[in-house]
Amino acid sequence: MSEATPTPQEPTKHPRKRVAASRLPWWVGGGLLAAVAAFFAAEAWLNSYLGSAAFRSKTEASLGRALKAEARLAPLARQGTTLTSEALRLEGGSAAPFAKAELSGIRAEVDLAGLWQRLWRVQHLSFQRLDLDLNKAAPPVQEAGNARESTAGAAPSAGPPTPSAPQGFLAALLPNRTRIATLHTDRASVALAGAELRQSRLTALPSEADAGWDAVFESGELSAPGLPAMELQAAKLALRHGGGVLRSSRLLVKKGGQAAISGEWTADGGRDFHAKLENIVAEPFLPLWWQTRLSGLLQGSLRFQRSATDPGTLSGELRLTGGKLEAFPLLSQLDSFVGSPRFRQVALKSASAKIKRTPDRLELTELDLDADGILRIQGTVLVQNGTLNGRLQLGIPPAIIQWLPGARTKLFGEPRDGYVWTPFTLTGPVDQPVEDLTPRLAGAAVEAVTDTLKKLPGNLPQGLPEAAKGLLDAVKSLLPGR
Secondary structure: OOOOOOOOOOOOOHHHHHHHHHHHHHHHHHHHHHHHHHHHHHHHHHHHHHOOHHHHHHHHHHHHHHHOEEEEEOOEEEEOOEEEEEEEEEEEOOOOOOOEEEEEEEEEEEEHHHHHHOEEEEEEEEEEEEEEEOOOOOOOEEEEOOEEEEOOOOOOOOOOOOOOOOOOHHHHHOOOEEEEOOEEEEEEEEEEOOEEEEEEEEEEEEOHHHOEEEEEEEOOEEEOOOOOOEEEEEEEEEEEOOEEEEEEEEEEEOOOOEEEEEEEEEOOOOEEEEEEEEEEEOHHHOOHHHHOOEEEEEEEEEEEEEOOOOOOEEEEEEEEEEEEEEOOHHHHHHHHHHOOHHHOEEEOOEEEEEEEEEOOEEEEEEEEEEEOOOEEEEEEEEEEOOEEEEEEEEEEOHHHHOOOOOHHHHOOOOEEOOEEEEEEEEEEEOOOOEEOHHHHHHHHHHHHHHHHHHOOOOOOOOOHHHHHHHHHHHHHOOOOOO
C-alpha cells in the first residue's frame, strides 16, 4: 500500500491574535491617559478663560441683556461649579426696573448641564450685600441740530469693546446666554421716593416670560422724611422693566401701630401707593406744639399719587381713637370762665377728618372732634407755608353756657346735635396758633356784667354796687393781655 500524502494546512493565525491582545491594555491605557490629559488641559484652559478679561466682558454683556442694564463685573474666580466675584455694578437702562445696583461678595452656583445648550444656568446667585436704587428718572431729551432726539429707547451700553475671545473648538462651545434661577442676600438696602429700607433679607425669582423679577423682602429698618422709624415685617414686589408693583407690605411703627402699603411706580417718576393705618400713635406725626396737646391712635386710609409733572399729592381719611385734648389754650380759658376744671383734659369720643397734602399745603376738611357731652369742634383747617388758617365752630352743651355771662345771647346760636354753636378762627404759625374766641367770650361777659350794673336800681343795700364792680374787674382780668 502506498502511503497517503498529507493535505497542506493554512498557516495558523493564533500568534497574531495573541500579539493584538497583548497590546490592548496599552491602547486602553494610552486612551485613558489621553482623555485624562485632555480633561486637565480643558480644565486648565477653562480656568484660564474664566479668569480672562474676555470672559468677564462676555459675562457683563450677558448680564446687561438679562437685567436691561450696563454691567461692570470684578474679576471672576472658579472652584468646581462655583463662580465668585468681589463686586458687580449695574446702571439701569430705560427698560430696567431700577436706576442702579451695587452688589458685593457675589457667589454663583452653576449647573454645568446647561453647557450642552450653551447656557450658563445659575441655580443660585447670592451676595453679601446689595444696594438698590429704584428711583428712575425720565429719559433725557437731547438736542440734535434742529431736531429733538429722545434717548428713551436707547439700549444700555454693554461697556467697552469685547476683547477677542479664545479661538478653537472649546471656545465655540462656550455658553452665550445666562439664566438665573434664584438670587438671595441677607443685607439688602433699597431706596425709593425718598424712603430707604436697610438691612433687609431679599429673595428673588425671575418672572414668567422674562418680564422682570418677583422679590420678597423680610425684616429691615425703614426710614422716610417726616415719618417716625419703622420696621418692615415683609414686602412682596414685582420688579418690571420700566417700573414695578408693590403687591403687599406690612410695617411696624416703632412708637406704636402698623401699616399695610401697596401700589406701583413707573420709570418716568409716576407713583400710586395706598396705605391702611392701624393704631398708629399720632404724636410723632404732629408739629411739636401739638404733640403735648393732642394724642390718640390713628386709623384710616391714605393714597399718594405722583406723575412726571406733578410733585405728588397725599389724600385720604383719618380717624383718631382714644383721643385726648389737654392744656389747649381755648379750653383753659373755658375752665377760667366756668370756674370748673372740666375742660382741662377732654377725652374725645370720636375724631375724624379728610386730608389732602401737597409739598407746600395741608388741608383738613370735614374735621369733627366730639368730646361726648362736653364740647364739639367742626370745620376746616388749611396750613400753607407753616401758617394756619382755620374756620371752625365750637359747640357747647346749653347747661354750661349759663355759666358764661352773655355768651348765650351774644355768641352762641341755635342748638344743633345737643350743642349750641359759635364760629371761631385759628390762625398764626403752626407752633403758635391764635384763636379769636377767648377775647370774644371775655368781651361778651364784660358787656353782660356792665349792662347788669347799669340796670341796677339806686336804692340797693350799701356795698352791693361795689361787689358788682369787683365782679366786673374779675371778668376783665380774664381778657387776654390782662
